[in-house]
Amino acid sequence: MAQYITKRVVMAIVTIFIILLMLFIMLRFMPGSPFNDEKLNDTQIEQLNEKYGLNKPIQVQFFNYVINVMKGDFGVSYSISKDSDISVMLNTRVKVSFRIGGQAVLLGAIIGLLLGIAAALNHNTFADTLCTVISVLGVSLPSYVFGLALAYFVGFKAGWLPLLYDEKQTFLSSVMPTIALCMFTVATVARFTRSEMLEVLGSEYMLLAESKGIYGPKLIYRHALRNALIPILTVLAPLVVDLMIGSLVIEKIFAIPGIGSLMVTAIQSNDYNVTIAIAFIYSAMYIFLMLIVDILYGIIDPRIRLSNKE
Amino acid sequence: MQDNYILRIKDLSIDFQTTAGIVHAIRGVDIDLERGETMAIVGESGSGKSVTAKAIMGILSNNATVRSGVVEFHMDNETSETVVDLLKMDKKEIRQNINGKQIAMVFQDPMTSLNPLMTIGKQIMEGVLWHYDYTKEAAYNRALELLELVGITDAKKRMKSYPHQLSGGMRQRVVIAIALACNPNLLICDEPTTALDVTIQAKILELIKDIQEKTGISVIYITHDLGVVAKVADKVNVMYAGKIVEKGNIDEIFYEPKHPYTWALLSAMPDLNTNDERLYALPGTPPNLLQEIKGDAFAPRNEYALKIDKRLEPPMFKVSDTHFAATWLLHPKAPKIAMPEALQNKIQRMREGA
Ligand SMILES: Nc1ncnc2c1ncn2[C@@H]1O[C@H](COP(=O)(O)OP(=O)(O)OP(=O)(O)O)[C@@H](O)[C@H]1O
Numbered sequence: 178m179a180q181y182i183t184k185r186v187v188m189a190i191v192t193i194f195i196i197l198l199m200l201f202i203m204l205r206f207m208p209g210s211p212f213n214d215e216k217l218n219d220t221q222i223e224q225l226n227e228k229y230g231l232n233k234p235i236q237v238q239f240f241n242y243v244i245n246v247m248k249g250d251f252g253v254s255y256s257i258s259k260d261s262d263i264s265v266m267l268n269t270r271v272k273v274s275f276r277i278g279g280q281a282v283l284l285g286a287i288i289g290l291l292l293g294i295a296a297a298l299n300h301n302t303f304a305d306t307l308c309t310v311i312s313v314l315g316v317s318l319p320s321y322v323f324g325l326a327l328a329y330f331v332g333f334k335a336g337w338l339p340l341l342y343d344e345k346q347t348f349l350s351s352v353m354p355t356i357a358l359c360m361f362t363v364a365t366v367a368r369f370t371r372s373e374m375l376e377v378l379g380s381e382y383m384l385l386a387e388s389k390g391i392y393g394p395k396l397i398y399r400h401a402l403r404n405a406l407i408p409i410l411t412v413l414a415p416l417v418v419d420l421m422i423g424s425l426v427i428e429k430i431f432a433i434p435g436i437g438s439l440m441v442t443a444i445q446s447n448d449y450n451v452t453i454a455i456a457f458i459y460s461a462m463y464i465f466l467m468l469i470v471d472i473l474y475g476i477i478d479p480r481i482r483l484s485n486k487e
Numbered sequence: 488m489q490d491n492y493i494l495r496i497k498d499l500s501i502d503f504q505t506t507a508g509i510v511h512a513i514r515g516v517d518i519d520l521e522r523g524e525t526m527a528i529v530g531e532s533g534s535g536k537s538v539t540a541k542a543i544m545g546i547l548s549n550n551a552t553v554r555s556g557v558v559e560f561h562m563d564n565e566t567s568e569t570v571v572d573l574l575k576m577d578k579k580e581i582r583q584n585i586n587g588k589q590i591a592m593v594f595q596d597p598m599t600s601l602n603p604l605m606t607i608g609k610q611i612m613e614g615v616l617w618h619y620d621y622t623k624e625a626a627y628n629r630a631l632e633l634l635e636l637v638g639i640t641d642a643k644k645r646m647k648s649y650p651h652q653l654s655g656g657m658r659q660r661v662v663i664a665i666a667l668a669c670n671p672n673l674l675i676c677d678e679p680t681t682a683l684d685v686t687i688q689a690k691i692l693e694l695i696k697d698i699q700e701k702t703g704i705s706v707i708y709i710t711h712d713l714g715v716v717a718k719v720a721d722k723v724n725v726m727y728a729g730k731i732v733e734k735g736n737i738d739e740i741f742y743e744p745k746h747p748y749t750w751a752l753l754s755a756m757p758d759l760n761t762n763d764e765r766l767y768a769l770p771g772t773p774p775n776l777l778q779e780i781k782g783d784a785f786a787p788r789n790e791y792a793l794k795i796d797k798r799l800e801p802p803m804f805k806v807s808d809t810h811f812a813a814t815w816l817l818h819p820k821a822p823k824i825a826m827p828e829a830l831q832n833k834i835q836r837m838r839e840g841a
């Protein structure tokens with residue numbers, strides 16, 4: 178197991194470097210410059226490039242960048258908020274976004290699992306049909322539709338929850354965005370859980386467990402769910418990507434001061450450093466999640482855990 | 488006479504609801520099993536052997552309906568014997584009182600019948616921990632004992648193994664150990680050797696026989712291979728299209744078969760004593776169980792079929808006290824038709840070989 182985990186961690190670190198390199202190169206070759214301003218003359222631009230180190234050879238720029246990132250320093254913003262430290266700019270925003278994202282993943286996964294299990298155990302009944310309907314809705318409607326509907330009915334008409342993000346009521350403000358964001362996760366996890374559970378429930382080892390006399394929650398948890406969980410874990414990481422994309426719009430709808438809305442602004446204003454920083458945070462988080470999923474695989478499945486022994 | 492039955496199935500009929508319609512998988516099965524006996528159920532794929540076994544275990548899939556019948560099980564509680572109808576018990580009752588403790592089952596494919604995420608030890612211990620208040624230690628010792636009983640060496644080490652670390656033959660031994668954990672009185676083996684290679688097949692067969700002799704457990708042995716039947720069974724039920732078409736002692740079925748379907752099965756059995764014969768293959772396919780069957784289900788494939796076979800289903804004719812067959816050929820007015828000559832010769836050779 179230790180060997181398995183070490184291997185995964187090394188792979189994760191290597192991936193992060195490759196991503197950093199790709200992000201850096203991509204942005205360097207993008208048209209436009211943060212100093213695309215007609216009021217600046219050539220010498221002024223020269224000076225600005227000098228000041229931010231943009232005239233150094235590209236490999237030096239990348240090397241410096243990696244060193245700085247490791248120190249937690251993403252440099253300064255060029256244009257959005259001139260010369261202010263990106264790490265400071267991001268600090269509170271990351272917390273807000275991660276909180277809402279984390280809540281959405283957790284809530285979505287839990288509800289999705291329960292829904293999928295209920296559907297599979299009551300195959301071909303009303304509960305099953307309900308689960309299918311929710312899955313289809315959740316997958317086919319983008320999260321901003323749920324966001325707008327919630328904002329209109331719950332926030333505006335009923336006035337139960339703050340319509341726009343309110344620094345003084347952070348939890349209440351996060352409820353609607355969380356629900357809007359988690360719908361896709363609920364739907365996908367429910368659909369997957371249902372089909373995986375159905376497959377496992379029809380397997381011979383379930384029959385064997387039943388013919389031992391096992392029934393009830395123990396049968397479901399110990400024999401069915403654990404086996405169904407392995408493929409379900411696989412969809413969890415890609416789901417987080419969908420969630421991040423969803424958050425770009427959702428943060429705008431609810432005026433949430435998170436990194437999603439900042440990312441959109443940064444791209445619009447060619448603010449390289451900010452864009453790279455946020456893209457990097459997204460990728461790092463995704464890779465970290467994949468790592469967790471891989472480790473969970475190992476914990477659940479002895480075939481993976483023991484594969485590099487013997 | 489004190490009856491010594493452990494299981495009596497009477498007129499069992501089971502349908503399956505499918506998208507294509509209703510499958511009449513079991514159409515009036517009668518089976519009697521005495522204590523300590525090994526009984527084989529033989530038949531082609533799809534004849535309903537597994538469904539019958541699952542009905543006894545109470546593990547039929549949700550789309551199954553029992554149309555008629557009783558499955559009488561004689562529960563033996565040391566002091567008294569109670570007779571229960573397994574079909575009348577609900578799932579929970581049957582899990583608590585029957586499964587594992589009274590009746591246990593070994594499945595066809597040991598590659599898929601063990602939980603891949605649990606150690607062998609845990610899977611063997613699970614039964615006794617679940618049904619009885621064994622301590623962990625007592626359960627552990629019981630599991631070791633069982634592993635030794637089924638001939639697994641290195642039992643202590645194997646307790647910690649996962650299914651994927653064992654060969655097919657070993658896994659089937661483990662499945663047998665799991666089945667025996669709570670000392671059941673009836674063991675159902677559903678094609679336990681079909682998925683294994685020949686040398687291992689023989690060993691598993693021997694193991695089951697051995698256990699049967701040691702513990703006096705009753706065994707239902709399901710197979711499509713008459714060669715296997717000859718090695719394990721006292722009695723044989725030949726099954727075709729959801730019905731028992733012939734039943735008798737092993738000698739009666741092998742040496743004096745009466746049903747043309749049994750003739751066909753025997754003819755198709757590989758014969759090691761001769762090399763001048765090409766292997767007989769049964770023509771045609773079993774009937775479609777989605778349709779109501781008129782007359783004898785085997786008639787369309789039966790070269791000896793009579794006119795009446797197309798109209799009327801034959802009843803069970805008695806050949807001896809233990810031997811019955813459902814074919815109109817046994818009717819007193821039926822033309823005298825003997826089994827094919829090649830088969831007669833084969834049986835002659837079997838008798839001499841035995
Ligand atoms: N869950 C089910 N739903 C629908 N039909 C089923 C189901 N289970 C079994 N059947 C049908 O019942 C019939 C008998 O099946 P069964 O599994 O008992 O055959 P079998 O004699 O065990 O054959 P095999 O030698 O292939 O194991 C088959 O026609 C099969 O298609």
Ligand SMILES: [Mg+2]
Nearest residue numbers: 536537538677
């Ligand atoms: Mg079968």
